[in-house]
Amino acid sequence: MCRHGLDALLSVTLSPQCAACASVLDTPLAGPICARCWRQVRMLSGPLCRTCGDALPSWRIISIALEQCPRCRRGRSAVDAARAAGHYEGPLRGILHAFKYEGRRSLAEPLGAMMRAAGADLLGDADAVVPVPLHPWRRMRRGFNQADELARRLEVPTVRVLQRRRATAPQTGLSAGARRRNVRRAFTMRPSCRGRGAAGCSKGAS
Ligand SMILES: [Zn+2]
């Protein structure tokens, strides 16, 4: 049976639902998210703050040569540059929820592609990607570490140099300040990586 026929059969007999909007999937073999939800994801588009990646009003590019948002112009940050792929709302919120909390591991592929496109200017010069580790019990319950799944799709060597020192509350619903406090001193370098180059740490628990 061709893929189209199998899709139709699955759709009619099992009526699998889109993991984001719950409508019946026309092409379940294409993944757990319907085409309409993917189309409605709002990607972040320029102009962007060259430091934190936040969207800028277009006039700022003309009036301020630094191309930075007010927050980044006010103070120094520990982060030199950051990028986000899309607006965390509507379909993308549902897609990420399905990925993280409903075990939809296959979503790492299209989400990784989104990250590669959004971060192309930074990833081109990157030496390595360091995924943030999950606490072991959460990793066991989820079955995978979503950060590791995404990191492995960025086409840059993945270096698992961090380990978690303690479990932290979910960041969902917390303000920016509360998020920072939540993860303060939560991570450290894996003992086996200390004093070794990135290559020595490329393997390890995800
Ligand atoms: Zn949908």
Ligand SMILES: [Zn+2]
């Ligand atoms: Zn900024």
